[in-house]
């Protein structure tokens with residue numbers, strides 16, 4: 334059985350998480366401008382190299398458990414054991430907490446899966462062979478065939494246990510969700526976005542989060558169910574963020590000039606939204622081809638340093654990580670603690 338995705342070169346002992354072993358800095362900085370940049374490498378290894386308190390906010394969507402094969406060694410989501418997946422992400426997000434400013438926030442999008450019923454294989458997706466994993470991880474101990482695993486809440490509780498403040502569970506309702514062939518349960522049409530913070534007090538622009546009221550012409554505090562259509566992005570063989578899901582997070586969690594982190598950058602949607610909103614950002618992505626898509630979307634393709642397709646070895650001088658320390662305010666930024674978050 335394949336241990337780590339479908340790439341036999343990535344096989345390892347069941348349960349082992351190579352990215353958790355300390356490794357060298359085998360990553361490449363594909364481009365940097367001001368304090369924005371894309372780093373190709375494993376999220377955990379790269380994060381360990383970044384200075385603490387560098388980012389006002391982190392917005393990300395990690396690979397979901399056992400769903401997609403990105404075809405690269407060290408990919409997250411290919412763990413055979415659910416607990417190892419949760420531990421792996423908890424370790425990555427512990428580093429995220431370290432590199433956040435004390436008043437920083439973390440917006441985590443995560444979706445759920447059903448158990449395989451101990452079927453160790455998965456039909457290929459004929460329309461898009463790059464999409465799915467060819468195997469399914471075994472049913473976790475204590476669960477049964479057809480059980481919903483509850484990955485988002487298991488992860489949220491693990492992060493809470495690890496020291497994060499769990500401030501909100503936002504339901505991302507997808508009106509144009511994929512149809513499912515099931516006949517014994519409703520079709521899944523939502524995922525979660527958790528708002529987590531490093532401290533009890535944190536930067537949160539309450540006004541930026543207002544939405545139109547349905548009962549009068551005024552505005553009201555944004556509710557926890559966000560209806561946002563998915564937007565197909567043909568160049569990437571995976572789910573990309575719709576920009577309109579990210580925009581309110583960037584507006585509420587940062588001010589102009591702040592620096593945002595996405596440790597699972599994919600095609601770079603968080604970077605694109607930050608660029609439009611006048612925020613700096615740093616994205617980390619394991620797969621060079623996806624980093625390249627992000628470079629195109631950001632209009633940086635021509636400006637990149639040497640960047641060799643298919644390589645995660647350094648192709649340029651190591652990144653000047655001291656650039657990021659400019660992102661750290663000399664004095665702690667006064668928290669815009671609002672009536673709303675004081676009450677809740």
Ligand SMILES: C[S@@+](CC[C@H](N)C(=O)[O-])C[C@H]1O[C@@H](n2cnc3c(N)ncnc32)[C@H](O)[C@@H]1O
Pocket residue numbers: 352374375376377393394395396397403407408409410569571572573574596597598599600601602603617618619620623
């Ligand atoms: C759900 S996708 C992110 C999509 C992104 N939000 C977008 O809008 O394009 C998850 C990404 O994590 C990357 N990834 C997987 N394992 C990783 C690791 N260990 N370190 C960094 N990135 C990783 C995958 O290659 C994939 O691009």
